[in-house]
Amino acid sequence: MxxxxxxTRYVTPLREGGSLPGIVEADDLGTYVMKFTGAGQGRKTLVAEVICGELARGLGLRVPELVTIELDPVIGLGEPxxxxxxxxxxxxxxxLGMDYLPGSIGFDPLAYEVDPAEAGRVVWFDALINNVDRSWRNPNLLVWHGDLWLIDHGATMIWQHNWxxxxSAAAKPYNASDHVLAPFGPDIAAAAAxxxxxVTEELLTEVAAQVPAEWLVxxxxxxxxxxxxxxxVEALLPRAATIHERITLGAPTRDRPSQAPGWLADRLTPQPRTTGRTAQAPADAAQVDRRPQHDEDGGK
Incomplete structure (x- = not known):
C-alpha cells in the first residue's frame, strides 16, 4: 500500500486547472501536492492517478512519489x-498526495530536447493508459534536475467512467498527433519491445492493490x-500487447480546439489568474504556480 x-498545514492552492489541488505539509515533514476527494472530478481521478502513476514507476518512468494523506477538515477553518x-x-x-519537486519547471518543447527513445517510452505509456491530457496544449511534464517527470494522470483510462x-473502449487506438513529445520522433517500436x-498480470495486480478500498466502494x-x-487489470493487460500497432502520429491539430471528451473540457481549460492568497505562496510554490496549464506536481 x-x-x-x-x-498538518495547508500552504496554498494551485490555481491552474480545474481540480484546485493544493500544496500541503505533512507530519513526515514532507511537502506534497494534494488532490482532493471532494474535488469536482471525484475519486475516480485519484484512482487513475494511483494506478497510472504506480504503473509508470514499475516501468521505469519518473513519477513523483505518491502517498495517501489523511485530512482533518478543521485544517480549513482559517482558510480565507x-x-x-x-x-x-x-x-x-x-x-492523494504527490511529492513536491522544489525548483521543477514546466516542460517546454522549444527549450528542452528529448531523445526518440525516451519520447517513445512516454508516448507508448500514454497510449496504454489512453492519456488525453499530455498534449502540446497541456504537457503535464516537469523538468527536474535535467530529467523529465510525468505528472497528472487523472484524465486517463476513460473506460472507467462507463464499465x-x-x-470496447480499451481496445480503441490512440491518436498521438497532438502529444507534446510527438515532434521528437518517438521510437514507438523500441518502447513497445x-x-x-x-506489463504483466502480476505487475498490474500489484499496482491496482495500491488503491485504497474506500475509493473503490x-x-x-x-x-x-x-x-x-x-x-x-483486465482492461490494461491485453492493451499493452498490441497498442503500439494502433498509435497514430500525424499532423498536430494546432488550428482546432482540443479533441478531448466533452466531460474534460473544463478540466483542460486554463483557469484565470487570481490575486491574494496565491500571491503569498512560498518561493517554490510560486514557481509551480507559474507553470503553464499544469494542475499538479510533487516533491519534498
Missing part, C-alpha cells in the same frame, strides 16, 4: 478563500473493491 501521512475552504471541508479523510463498455513484456456492477481492481 501507499505510505500514509497526515496533513471560500472555495478552498469548502473543498477542504468536503475532503475529510483519505486524499459496461470498458472492453522494452515495456510491453513488463459502491461502483455499480462490482460486488467488492477487489472485483473492481480486477477490472482495471
Amino acid at each position: 501507499l505510505s500514509e501521512v497526515t496533513a 478563500d471560500q472555495e478552498v475552504q469548502e473543498l477542504l471541508k468536503a475532503s475529510g479523510g483519505l486524499n 459496461p463498455t470498458a472492453a 522494452d515495456l510491453a513484456p513488463l 459502491d461502483e455499480p456492477g462490482f460486488e467488492s473493491a477487489d472485483a473492481l481492481r480486477r477490472a482495471y
